[in-house]
Amino acid sequence: GESVGLHLPTLSVQEGDNSIINCAYSNSASDYFIWYKQESGKGPQFIIDIRSNMDKRQGQRVTVLLNKTVKHLSLQIAATQPGDSAVYFCAEYYRPNTDKLIFGTGTRLQVFP
Amino acid sequence: DAGVIQSPRHEVTEMGQEVTLRCKPISGHDYLFWYRQTMMRGLELLIYFNNNVPIDDSGMPEDRFSAKMPNASFSTLKIQPSEPRDSAVYFCASSLLAGATGELFFGEGSRLTVL
Numbered sequence: 134g135e136s137v138g139l140h141l142p143t144l145s146v147q148e149g150d151n152s153i154i155n156c157a158y159s160n161s162a163s164d165y166f167i168w169y170k171q172e173s174g175k176g177p178q179f180i181i182d183i184r185s186n187m188d189k190r191q192g193q194r195v196t197v198l199l200n201k202t203v204k205h206l207s208l209q210i211a212a213t214q215p216g217d218s219a220v221y222f223c224a225e226y227y228r229p230n231t232d233k234l235i236f237g238t239g240t241r242l243q244v245f246p
Numbered sequence: 247d248a249g250v251i252q253s254p255r256h257e258v259t260e261m262g263q264e265v266t267l268r269c270k271p272i273s274g275h276d277y278l279f280w281y282r283q284t285m286m287r288g289l290e291l292l293i294y295f296n297n298n299v300p301i302d303d304s305g306m307p308e309d310r311f312s313a314k315m316p317n318a319s320f321s322t323l324k325i326q327p328s329e330p331r332d333s334a335v336y337f338c339a340s341s342l343l344a345g346a347t348g349e350l351f352f353g354e355g356s357r358l359t360v361l
Contacts, residue, residue, distance in 0.1 A: 141341070165345065167349070174354075175355075176250075176337050176339070176352030176353055176354055176355055177289070177337075177350075177352050178352070179349045179351075182349070212278030217250040222289065226345045231344070232277060232294065232296065232301065232302075232345040232346075233291060233294070233302055233345075234279070234291065234344070234348060234350060235291065236281075236288060236291075237288075238288045239288060239289075243300040
């Protein structure tokens with residue numbers, strides 16, 4: 134399960150720094166958003182989700198921010214670790230079909246020691 | 247506890263051959279999704295099932311692609327005949343409630359190379 138490669142935007146951070154990954158979504162009617170992490174050779178893995186009635190949600194070391202006005206999501210990772218190196222995707226449930234999950238193009242996060 | 251199981255993990259075939267990819271979802275999950283991942287197009291939803299019934303197949307590229315779910319524990323994605331542009335990683339994912347809870351559980355993928 135290799136992720137999309139050469140054309141992905143890449144964010145490089147030093148271990149211990151905070152990371153911010155941004156995503157613009159397309160459908161103003163979408164009301165449920167999820168961030169996924171994909172490590173090399175694996176399938177995407179759920180990180181955190183947020184519904185449109187919220188503008189912020191926190192997990193362990195991760196925070197998702199939602200700005201519906203400009204259709205923008207961000208994923209913040211605190212104290213980034215080498216194990217965070219992966220491709221990160223935002224995904225939206227594509228209203229009016231609530232079960233159709235559409236993925237963005239992804240951002241590659243590289244963590245340097 | 248086993249996750250979503252896909253087979254084969256890797257397949258290399260020649261143009262024109264039939265390819266069958268298999269998926270066993272997590273037991274009890276009512277939704278099953280097939281995605282394709284390529285460098286050019288990213289992760290694309292091909293088709294999804296709810297309670298073994300195909301709900302949306304609008305992402306299936308063309309008639310050469312077909313998917314079935316004969317029972318709650320098994321699904322296939324078939325390509326006949328295969329073409330080099332079908333080379334990709336194909337993921338199967340399952341979910342308990344899909345749009346209600348959000349979390350899709352993905353398999354490890356089947357990497358297909360069509361020569």
